[in-house]
Amino acid sequence: MHGTKILEEADRLMTVCNSCRYCEGLCAVFPAMEMRRAFSDGDLNYLANLCHACGACYTDCQFSPPHEFNVNVPRTLAVARAESYSAYAWPRAFAGAFARNGIVISLVAALSVAAFIFGFAAWHDRQVLFGTHTGPGAFYKLMPHNAMAALFGVAFLYAIVALTMGVRAFWRDIGEPVGMKTDAAALLQALRDAGELRHLDGGGVGCFNEDDRPTDRRRLYHHFTFYGFALCFASTCIATLYHYLLARQAPYAWWDLPVVLGTLGGIGLLIGPIGLLTERWKRDSVLVDEARHGMDVAFIVMLFLTSLTGMALLVWRETAAMGPLLALHLGVVFSLFITMPYGKFVHGIYRFAALVRYAMERRAMAHGAGE
Ligand code: SF4
Ligand code: SF4
Incomplete structure (x- = not known):
């Protein structure tokens, strides 16, 4: 049973x-x-x-x-x-609601936070919100850096704790192979398999999507999305180090490392999600879990909007549009963080844990056969 x-x-x-x-x-x-x-x-x-x-x-x-x-x-x-x-989400109560209404919840959260930042800045000083600001510290005219760091630090920390609790429950339930500890070789193998999306190739011919002709498009768009996300994350980490270690405040010049990585990642996060949405729309319904359409689409749409608002901010950051665009971008990023543990984002983490487990099992079998 x-x-x-x-x-x-x-x-x-x-x-x-x-x-x-x-x-x-x-x-x-x-x-x-x-x-x-x-x-x-x-x-x-x-x-x-x-x-x-x-x-x-x-x-x-x-x-x-x-x-x-x-x-x-x-x-x-x-x-x-x-x-x-x-089943593994933490806290459990949030997961069901998000599976049904993912896209609505994500957009409402994004617009609410954007409206809050917008209203906060407008109430504080309308000139600041609609003014033109350039040079180091321009973004923090809208919202002080400490307030921004506290707001996003809490959202990010929440996402990390919720994701860790979820994957911990998953790992315990799938059970570590008897007599095997997670070792570096298994982790490396899983990293390689995840990095190449090795098992998305239909045994070597490609992925089946809308008909019985295999292609590599889904794998390609997954790569754009994954590596785009990784580059944007690296850009944010380096910008944080710039701020705290080098006392250099954003925005940075277009040739500076956080901007270069963020721009490349942003391009990936425009191409990848559009491709994935197109492939999903064409996908043969016999292969799809239609009931979770909202949850699947929500994460892809939020990634796309994160990139779109970030790129718009990059292009128009030295104009009067900077304030409203920054409020919108921060709202989307905040929503992305707090909905991450309940949406499609977790598939990457659980799949990686499953790949680690698989690599461990293979090694255990190879050792058993060699004895
Ligand atoms: S089990 Fe999944 S990954 Fe394996 S061949 Fe079937 S659809 Fe592809
Ligand atoms: S039953 Fe069908 S899906 Fe399962 S192994 Fe045989 S051919 Fe593949």
Whole structure:
């Protein structure tokens, strides 16, 4: 017996697949499945998060609908994966609401914070809000640096704590392989697999999206998004070091490292999310968890808006539009932070944890075979 209907269905499919084993070369899910004879809830959540949703095992399956076995591994694991985010979320109460209304909640949060900053600045001094400010410290005319750092520090810290609690619960539930500790080699292997999105290639041919012709587009757009996000994060970290260690205040010149990294990352975060949204819109509905459409789309839209408002601020930062644009950008970033633990962002973290677990299992098996 399993905790939910979708885990019952995942168990049924994994039992069928374990007898068939036709797809064992496609990705990590099938070799991990073959190491088990029975599946606990934790095992199924592990397999669900190991799946990269390439769709290959649906296209290749001789038991997919209309066959009476009704085998649809990508969709079943997609639903199980989404339910696992809610099951492990901290605090639990927030997860369900966000799954249903992700995009609305994200936009309301972004506009509320933007309106608060806008109203705060307008009430304080309208000249500051609509004035033209240039040179070091120009951004902090709108909101003092300490107030900005406190507001975003608290939001960021909250996101980190909530994400850590969630992934800790996930890791405990999927269970560390007996006798194996997480080691550097397993971590490196997982980093490589995650960095290359190795298991999103349908066993080497590409990802299946709208039809049975595989392409690498989803992998490419994921890369734009992931590395764009990483560059923007690096830009923010370096700007923080500039501020506190070198006493250099933003905004910086276009050739300065935080701006160069932020611009490259921002371009990635414009191309990647648009591509992912387009691919999702075209995707064959038989592969998709339609019920969580809002949660999936919300995170992609918020990433796009973060980049769009950030790039607009870069272009018009020396004009009177700077104040309203900064308020809008800060609102979007704040919303992104506080909704991160309950949205699609967590799929990257849980999938990485599953890849670490998989690398550990493979190493444990190799050691066992070598003894
Ligand atoms: S998805 Fe279909 S073809 Fe692939 S292992 Fe499972 S039952 Fe076999
Ligand atoms: S990664 Fe692709 S082949 Fe593997 S289980 Fe998921 S959809 Fe199927």
